[in-house]
Amino acid sequence: MRGRGWLLDAYLEGGDAVLWLKNLDGRPIRLRERYRPRFYAAPRRDIKPEELAAMLEEHPGVHSASVEQRYLTLRRRRLVDVVRTAVNATEELGTVKAWAGRLGKVESLYDVGLTQLQWYLFRRGVAPTEMVEWEGSDGTLATIWALDDGLSVEPPPFKALIFHAAHDRPIDKVTVYDDRLNPHQTIEGGEVRVLNLFRELVEERDPDLLVAENVKETARNLLHRTQVSGLNTRLGRAGEETPRGRVLLELSTFRAIGLAGLVERARFTMAPMEISADWPAGKTIDSRQCYEAWRQGILVPECRGGYGYVSTAWDLIRMDRGGLIISPRVGLHENVGCLDFESMFPNIIVRRNVSYETVGPEGVDPSVPGFLGGFTGRFLDRRLHFKHLRPSFSRRSRERLLCEQRQRELKKFLVCIYGYSGCFANRFGNVRVFQEINRIARRVLVQSLNIALNRGFEVIYGDSDSLFTKKVDASRRDYETLAIEIEGATGLPIRLDRHFRFLVLLPKASDPRMGAARRYYGKLTDGSLFYRGIELRRHDTPSLIKRFQEELMEILFDAESSEEVLERQLSQALKFVGEACRKVSRGEVEPRELVISKRLRRAPQEYVSRQPHVVAAELGAEEGGFVNYLFVDAERRNPYLRVMPASMLTSHHHSYDKRKYTELVQRAAENLLKPIALNGVKGGSEEWVSQRFTSF
DSSP, rough: EEEEEEEEEEEEETTEEEEEEETTTTEEEEEEEOOOOOOEEEEOEEEOHHHHHHHHHTSTEEEEEEEEEEEESSOOOOOEEEEEEEEEEEGHHHHHHHHHTTOOEEEEEEEEEHHHHHHHHHHTTOOOTEEEEEEETTEEEEEEEEOOTTTTTSSSOOOOEEEOOOOOSOOOOOEOOOSSEEEEEEEEEEEEHHHHHHHHHHHHOOOEEEEEEEEHHHHHHHHHHHHHOOOOOOSSSOSSSSSTSEEEHHHHHHHHHHHHHHHHHHHHHTHHHHTTOOOOHHHHHHHHHHHHHHTTTTTOOOSSSSOOOOHHHHHHHHHHHOOOOEEEOEEEEEEEEEEEEEEEHHHHHHHHHOOOEEEETTETTTTTTHHHHHHHHHHHHHHHHHHHHHGGTTTTTTHHHHHHHHHHHHHHHHHHOOOOTOOOTTTTHHHHHHHHHHHHHHHHHHHHHHHHHHHTOOEEEEEEEEEEOOOOOHHHHHHHHHHHHHHHHSSSSSSEEEEEEEEEEEEEESSSSEEEEEEEEEEEESSSSSEEEEGGOOOOOOHHHHHHHHHHEEEEEOSEEEEEEEEIIHHHHHHHHHHHHHHTTTTTTTGGGGOEEEOOOOGGGOOSSOOHHHHHHHOEETTEEEEEEEEEEEOOSGGGGTTGGGGGOOOOTTTOOOHHHHHOOOOOOOOHHHHHHHHTTTOOOOHHHHHHHTOO
């Protein structure tokens, strides 16, 4: 039998590796093959490799032991003799490794630091979600290989069933959601009826992905309640009780990453979606690095740190300085060009040959191609493809969303490669790599600043990989020409990312005299608004305040020059703030517009402080991993009387805490307008301006 399709999932079961595939006509296929774990043992200097192989073969758990040659380091300059040891079963692997260590003949063990499922997929050279071709018969896999599906925007045609059911109590209701996470179908009634109808739904839809809050606990509870009710509901595709053949995913992860992002994650890590979906950064990068090392014939060491160099205190002072930030010039600016280095840190790795084995005390060795750049470049090219393809699709199109999911997830990996490079837990790590990347980035930013100044531009803010410049009467073409010159001088790609008609750089909340990094807002030359670090960007900001800030910015920037903003539009904006505050204080706002939504990252009982969102969660305000609640009396001594779950808002007659929400509106306005008001209102001292905002 020969087939073609997508690898959905893989796992180890008994002595077999089990693969679930979905062929081109949408039919699921299960294949198995015998799997024997293996590792490499390096003999001590006084022991011949053949002798060690003979000793290891004496253990009853060892299937075979033979001498092979592998590279010992990332430089790949010298092959060494090691003993490849294959073990009969995964369950015996730990015993065999411990026994090998007690022999006293082994210097080091290699290829032992990951799960056996990862090693199986490495050796097969296929990643879950990849398009593959396979051969086999009678459910047994003979061979499988990955196919290049190019740079397709569409993810594999995996079907998802998104639902909500109780994960810790009897199930009398199941809510099913559509692809946009809107309620689509509700199954409710007696528990037996609900479980039977849900089983029929699963059989009818035959989903590849089961998506829910607390999905593993929910699946276990479904099986438990099925047994308690005397039913025979099975979630597995091959008749198993457990959902074998289907991937379990957390709703919050599915919502945040999307299917296309999960595909990129599985392919990068070479691990199934269900396993890798919530991996931390270090584990994600470690998996890719281990695969790349194994693929190049390099022994993968145990996780005990990589390259190490002795550093003096002067070395640390001189080299370990982090990124460079040019302090923002707080206030209103006109005609500002934001020049952004495209994927600066990954490009430094690739273009400057920065890698674990190339960076030493004397700098970067250009004579050997860097290990890091070898795979970073491939994923960098992939990310830039989807990033540049994204604008070609309409703003609300499915294709644009898929491009965004892919490039955003790839961006995370590329940033993490840089961040993980000097981590103590990185088995290949070299802290000098991290320092060298930062050193080059600082030098490039200073070089760019000097070029801009020499061309008559002012630099009002700089942050690691971006430069905010302005010049009277400068055109878009002038900024683009400046970017071309900087790229030619630095060798790193840079472009005009945003051209602001007006830009306001904001101060720190803790110290209004100091500019804040990544905290600004403005209006672009195409008429759209752009902002960072303000309430409008936060998911827990009520919709009323988000809309209020947008309207406030539109009023403020309805001008032809910065003089008009200060002399005319600022007063109009302040009037608008007063009207909004009075409307809230009179109770004229629909309560649903004031709902606050916060993510709950732990169970409510694990929190020590009775914060509003924790109390709201205890009152039953949690929905889809988020707690949605309304302040009804924020000053009450009893924290359980301060808030109300949003689900209780059945009509507009519910009251809200007018003082609390008026303060939130005032604060949102002050954060935007205070830096301008200080300069734009005659006689407007800081104390006067603060009083002005609290007097509405």
